[in-house]
Each structure stands twice: as structure tokens, then as C-alpha cells.
Amino acid sequence: MKHLVAKIHPADNVLVALTDLPIGTPVTWDGVTVTTTEKIPAKHKLALHDFAVGDEITMYGVLVGKMSAPVATGGLLTTGNLKHATNSYQEGQHSQSWAQPNVSQFEGRTFMGYHRPDGRVGTANYWLVIPLVFCENRNIQVLEEALVNDLGYARRKSYQPQTQALIELMQAGKSVEEILATDLHSAEVDYQKPKLFPNVDGIRFLNHEGGCGGTRQDAQALCGLLAGYITHPNVAGATVLSLGCQNAQATMLQDEIKLRDPNFSKPLFILDQQTLGTEETLVSTALRQTFAGLMQANQQQRQPAPLSKLCIGLECGGSDGFSGISANPAVGHTSDILVALGGSVILSEFPELCGVEQEMVNRSVDHETAQRFTSLMKSYGDSAIAVGSGFDMNPSPGNIRDGLITDAIKSAGAARKGGSSPVVAVLDYPELVTKPGLNLLCTPGNDVESTTAEVGSGANVVLFTTGLGTPTGNPIAPVIKISTNTKLAQRMPDIIDLNTGTIIDGEETIEQAGERILEYVIQVASGLEVHAVRHGQTDFIPWKRGVSL
Structure with a gap:
């Protein structure tokens, strides 16, 4: 049964409109009836009682803002009368127990993946061609033109x-x-040529604008991210082009690779243009080596693997007022099931954990984990303030238009992707996930920067929730797009893979949707193509450690 409104947490003092509510509409929740005093658009919030200036607004059981103007019972909360506010956070009680979900229907299940020498399992099998510096981007494009069409990888x-x-x-x-x-x-496109290497899903070209001209820290972070992609279980090998004089040196990249995989044994070809000389020599050598590497990669075949070998990145973008009550909690249930099965999940976007810090502290497995989280949150927040910004400026115009009117509201809903399991580790960009369970990764809230980082840290599948729609994908990991509302799924069927608007429509519970999502993940991990892969959507943006919300 579909309701007109929803109250997310018993402590909340606002309701969320599940459909457009005209003036004078009576709505009831838990025996309390409120009549709207103005039009309340779907996804927006209406007051459960009269609010005065300075009154606190609670959603998801946490402080999400303070009133800057009075609003009567049944009135609409807007950016004109509500301002971002959050509670402070401190050391708390760490998780000692956790009510795990029922995982009986998934016990013993497997997916068909690519087993790597380091023990990890890939959900895909790609070859990478990477520039160490932006000066090599044109040569990367030349290689793409030479390889993609003739090898049967044109996907456009x-x-x-x-x-x-x-x-x-x-x-x-x-x-x-x-x-x-x-x-x-x-x-x-009329694909005249089948794939020459049927066991290789594609060749991915990771153009970027870094490698030189920034700080040494930027170069180190870039090499760490690229090493994360080269050592990733979805990657069979890589060709790397270096100019030779840039900050991001080949030795720096090799050190980062060893840090992540001391026994690294994949095919890796690193070419230095200033050593080789002419462009023709560089490109011809790269073509020959890449082709030989593809022959090796094609020998890999999918084999059964337990679900504990899945590492899922949790992402949201183009969020709306339904994100926190449909797609995000459904993904959170998926996360909890996977963690209970021994798998790993990554929750990132630190600007979108603003306001739920105390929950993350309390869920941390020990003091050191909690302390690292609070330290990274504080330093990130301080760096934003230092340049005249702040986490409160995170919501986009689209977020605000569709009901996410403060960063705290957005954050409280975004955090639900992480379910309820303990926080086992806190990682600073671009560190690698090494522990099963819920990992927090420090990244911006920017969709592509965060997705890029999650995959670099080891995510072999990404669950991406959206209320407004976005084509975002990744070069090597399938990005499953999950809509928060049915209208979006119907309007953008070529982008949305799964719809959890069924929760809003009263057709499905959060738990049922979460289980359905995991069933789909198993199919995708075994080779089912998602829309982002089908469209060749290969977004890749490294994060320079400046302020990016």
C-alpha cells in the first residue's frame, strides 16, 4: 500500500512527501494528522508542528538543520527557512555486537570470476593503457584509434x-x-568484426590531467591510484606511457604497485618516450607489447568464486529526497548481507558523512579506527573552510530542487548505503582495502572522483544510487545504476539498471529490494553487462588533494 508521506525515524519532527500534496491535504502518520498549509512537492519535507527561528530539525534520528524563519504546522521546509546544522561528535562506545541479517538464501552461492595470483577475484578482464603524465594523452588516443575498432572493441x-x-x-x-x-x-554501429580476444572484456585508456605541474603529493597520490588499477583483480595487465621528466616517475609507480602486491606478476610494459625517441618508435613498440599482452590475457577464463570475494563500492549521485528512504537503505541491506558472507564494501564521499560522524565513531571496531575517521573528517572539513567553502555547500542545485535542502539531510540519507555493520577500517585516498567488512574511504562527494577512488581501492562492482539520473560508469568495474523512484527508471531506461522506486510505491520492502540487488550483483559479477558498460561510459577522474566537495 502506498502512503502519502513517510516518517523515517521515530525521533523525526518532519514528514517526507511521497507524492505531490496540494494545499489543504490531510496526511496521517502514527495516529497524528497534519493538514498541508501550502503545496508540498514530492520528496520535500513538511512540518509536524509549528517551528520558530532556531528550532532544531531532526531526520533519520539526527540533527539536520536549524530554522532560520518560522514555519507553521503543515508548512514546507525550504532553503529559505532551514539552514544546515549538525551535532558535534566525540569518542564513543565501539561496536561489540551486530545483528546480522538472514543470509541463508545466499550461503554457498558463487559468481563466475577471474582468479588472480594475489587471491583476489575479478568480475571482468581488462587490459589498461595508461599515461603517467598528461603529455602522453595524445599518444594514448593514437593507440586507442589503432586498437579498439580492429580488435572488435568499438562500443559506441x-x-x-x-x-x-x-x-x-x-x-x-x-x-x-x-x-x-x-x-x-x-x-x-555495425560491428563488422567480432572480438579477436573473446576472454578480454576490453582495452581501457585512462587519460587524465595529472602527473606533473602539481605538488609531489599529487604525483604520489596519482601513482597510488594508477597502481590500484593495475593491480586490480579486474585487470589482466597494462601498458604505461611515460614522457620521462614528469613528477610521477615510473619508479614511483612501481613502488606503489609493490606496496599493493609485493609478488606482482601481471604483464606490465612501461615505455619512456624521451628514451625511445620518435613517436613512431613509441607507438609501434606499445602496439606490439599490448598485442602480446592481450594474447596472454585471453588465456584467462571465468571460474566459480565465493561471494566473499566481492568488494562492492557504494556510491550515489544525482540524489533526491527519496534516496535515503528507498535506494540507499536497500543498498545498505545488500551491504550487510555481503559483509555477513565475508565480503567487503566501501563507503566513501566524506563530505556526505557530515552529521553522522557520531554513528560512524560508535560503529568503529576500536579506538584507533574511530580516531582515524575523525582526524580525516576534521582535516578535510578544515581545508574546505580555509578556502571559503565547507561541507554545507555540498548539495547541488539538482539535490536542492528535489528535496535535499541541507548537506546534513543529504548526508544522513547517503550514509544508509553503508548498512549497519561495524566499521572495520578507515582508509585515506588511495589506500587499498585489505579487510572484509565495511571500509570507509576518504574521497570527495563528486560522483566520478569518488567512484574512481573506490575502484582504485579494490571495488570490483559499484552500486550507484541516483534519484535524478546520471550516466556515470568506470573503465574497469561495472557500475550498477539504481533509481530511487519509478518515474526515473521509466524516463531513463537506457541508464537505469534496477529500480527501487518499488519501495516508495509500496510494492516491495527495503529487505526484499536489497536481496534483489544482490541477486543482480551476482549476475553482473559473472559477466552480465550493465548499461554503463554497454554504452562505453568509462569515467575516470583522479582526485588532487585539494578541496573538492
Whole structure:
């Protein structure tokens, strides 16, 4: 049964509208009836009683803001009357016990993955071509042009027929108005060549703008991230292009690789342009070595692996007022099931943990873990304030338009992706996940920077919740797009993989949705293509350790 409103936590003093509520609509929750005094759009919040200036607003059981203007019972909370506010946090009681979910239907289940020498298991099998510095980006593009089409890895819809149709219309004398009114249809690329290497999912080219010109810390972080991708279980090997004089030296990259995998044995080719000389020599050598590496990678085959070998990144982007009550808690239940089975999950986006710090402290397994979390949160927050910003500036215009009017509201809902299991480790970017359980990773709230970081830390699948829709993908890990509402899933079916708007519609419980998500993860981990992979959406943005919210 679908309700008009929802109260997320017993301690909350606002309701969330599950549908548009006209003025004068009576809504009831827990025996209390409130009549709306103004139009309340779906996903937005209405007051359960009169609020005065300075009154605290509670959602998800935590402080999410203070009133800056009075609002009557049944009124709408907006950025004009509510300002971001959170409680302070301190050392707390650490988790000693945890009520694990029932995992009987998943015990003994497996996925078909690529087993690597370091014991990890990949959900895909990619070859990487990486520049150590932005100066090599053009050579990377030359290699992409030389390799992708002829090896059968072209994955892109062509709109060229539309352009040709428009040219023909213009040449036929059609007016601007007639051309604007023309209904055009795109055409898929005709794949004339099958994949030459059927066991290699693709070749990924990780262009970036770093490697030199920044600080030495930037170069070290970039090499750490690239090492995370090269040693990743979804990667069979890599070709690396270096100019030679940049801050991000090949030796720095090799040190970071050894840090993550002391017995690293994958094929790795590192070429230095200033040593080799001409572009032709560099590109020809890279082509020859990459082709040989692909021959080796093609020998890999999928084999059964326990679900404990899954490491899932938890991400949200284009969030809305339903994120915290449908997709995020459903993903949180998926996370708890996986943790109970011995797997790993990564919760990142530290600006979107603002306001729930005390919960993370209390869930930490020990004092050292909690202390590292609070230290990273404080230093990150201080660095934002130092340049005239702050975590309170995190919500985007789209977030605000769809009900996330303070960062604390957004954060309290975003944190639900992490379920309820103990925090076993806190990682600073770009460290590697080494412990099963819930890991916190310090990253920005920026979707692509955070997703890039989670995969670099070991996520072999990413669960990405969205209320507004985003095409975000990753070069080597499948990004499963989960909608918070049914309208989005219907409007963007070529982007959304799963819909949890069923929770809002009263058709499914959070637990049922979470189990459904894990069933889909098993299929994807075994080779089922998600939309982001199908479209060739390979977003990759390293984080420079400046302020990025």
C-alpha cells in the first residue's frame, strides 16, 4: 500500500512527501494528522508542528538543520527557512555486537570470476593503457584509434546517419523550421568484426590531467591510484606511457604497485618516450607489447568464486529526497548481507558523512579506527573552510530542487548505503582495502572522483544510487545504476539498471529490494553487462588533494 508521506525515524519532527500534496491535504502518520498549509512537492519535507527561528530539525534520528524563519504546522521546509546544522561528535562506545541479517538464501552461492595470483577475484578482464603524465594523452588516443575498432572493441552508438540526413535536408532546400521539426533516429554501429580476444572484456585508456605541474603529493597520490588499477583483480595487465621528466616517475609507480602486491606478476610494459625517441618508435613498440599482452590475457577464463570475494563500492549521485528512504537503505541491506558472507564494501564521499560522524565513531571496531575517521573528517572539513567553502555547500542545485535542502539531510540519507555493520577500517585516498567488512574511504562527494577512488581501492562492482539520473560508469568495474523512484527508471531506461522506486510505491520492502540487488550483483559479477558498460561510459577522474566537495 502506498502512503502519502513517510516518517523515517521515530525521533523525526518532519514528514517526507511521497507524492505531490496540494494545499489543504490531510496526511496521517502514527495516529497524528497534519493538514498541508501550502503545496508540498514530492520528496520535500513538511512540518509536524509549528517551528520558530532556531528550532532544531531532526531526520533519520539526527540533527539536520536549524530554522532560520518560522514555519507553521503543515508548512514546507525550504532553503529559505532551514539552514544546515549538525551535532558535534566525540569518542564513543565501539561496536561489540551486530545483528546480522538472514543470509541463508545466499550461503554457498558463487559468481563466475577471474582468479588472480594475489587471491583476489575479478568480475571482468581488462587490459589498461595508461599515461603517467598528461603529455602522453595524445599518444594514448593514437593507440586507442589503432586498437579498439580492429580488435572488435568499438562500443559506441553512431549519430553520423543523423548528420547525413540533416545535410540532405538542407541540400533539398528545407527551411530552418522544417529541419527543427524533423524526427531523427540514431543508428547503432555495425560491428563488422567480432572480438579477436573473446576472454578480454576490453582495452581501457585512462587519460587524465595529472602527473606533473602539481605538488609531489599529487604525483604520489596519482601513482597510488594508477597502481590500484593495475593491480586490480579486474585487470589482466597494462601498458604505461611515460614522457620521462614528469613528477610521477615510473619508479614511483612501481613502488606503489609493490606496496599493493609485493609478488606482482601481471604483464606490465612501461615505455619512456624521451628514451625511445620518435613517436613512431613509441607507438609501434606499445602496439606490439599490448598485442602480446592481450594474447596472454585471453588465456584467462571465468571460474566459480565465493561471494566473499566481492568488494562492492557504494556510491550515489544525482540524489533526491527519496534516496535515503528507498535506494540507499536497500543498498545498505545488500551491504550487510555481503559483509555477513565475508565480503567487503566501501563507503566513501566524506563530505556526505557530515552529521553522522557520531554513528560512524560508535560503529568503529576500536579506538584507533574511530580516531582515524575523525582526524580525516576534521582535516578535510578544515581545508574546505580555509578556502571559503565547507561541507554545507555540498548539495547541488539538482539535490536542492528535489528535496535535499541541507548537506546534513543529504548526508544522513547517503550514509544508509553503508548498512549497519561495524566499521572495520578507515582508509585515506588511495589506500587499498585489505579487510572484509565495511571500509570507509576518504574521497570527495563528486560522483566520478569518488567512484574512481573506490575502484582504485579494490571495488570490483559499484552500486550507484541516483534519484535524478546520471550516466556515470568506470573503465574497469561495472557500475550498477539504481533509481530511487519509478518515474526515473521509466524516463531513463537506457541508464537505469534496477529500480527501487518499488519501495516508495509500496510494492516491495527495503529487505526484499536489497536481496534483489544482490541477486543482480551476482549476475553482473559473472559477466552480465550493465548499461554503463554497454554504452562505453568509462569515467575516470583522479582526485588532487585539494578541496573538492
